[in-house]
Amino acid sequence: MPPRRLRALPAFVGTVVLALAVALHAPGVLAQAGANSPPPSLPPEYSQASRDAFAAGMKEARALLAQKRYDDAIAKLDDLSRDRPREPQARFLRGVAQTEVGRDDDAIKTFEGLTSDFPELPEPHNNLAALYARKGNLDLARRELELAIAADPDYGIANENLGDVYVRLATQQYERAAALTKNSKTLPAKLKLARDVLATKPETAAAASTPPGATGAASPSKPDAPAPTAATPATQSPATPTPNATKEKSS
8 A cells, every 4th residue: 555645734834833933932022022011001080180189179078068058069079079989088078968968868878889889987887877877777777887896996986876876776675675564673764774865965076086097997909098087077866876077188
């Protein structure tokens, strides 16, 4: 039988083999190409001009809040949030302004978004708890205050507010027990004590103190995300968790 002849390889196979050989023997060529590529530029919002503009906008928004021009402040804060969506301060102040004008549902959405994006910040959890408590959702309020304290165990406002929520929950349980138990000798005294605590107005000045550890509480992996710090809160009804506002932090 005559020997079989090998079929010639297509021309493109030789080209591929040659290219592979060049790549294997000259790896520095690929590295050199990558080294000469310019580094990716930062987003425009991280420029110094943008940071300065944001700081000026925050100052203007706080001035509007101080003048009780809440609708104007909300519009300004909306603009700032669109320009810098990863900046929590403008969003936090918007929630404060929404609370001031009675837009509680909008404020809840604002603070819920903040707690989702920045769970390490205690202030949004605290203010969300105050809104939940106002609606009578004490279990949700307790959960948010516990998260606030987990984020910052030394956060005085949240600790006091959690105590108020516990007292309100205890009062509800004592009232239920009183309806079920007619001859208890200790229950009336406990119920009176709890109601006396609820009738005591919270100390506004104490609630206004800046919580230790608030500055720098934002994650280092999130640039331009300083933690809100406490300022004078709005006056609340007795034993209602106290929301806090935030001071501007310069970039």
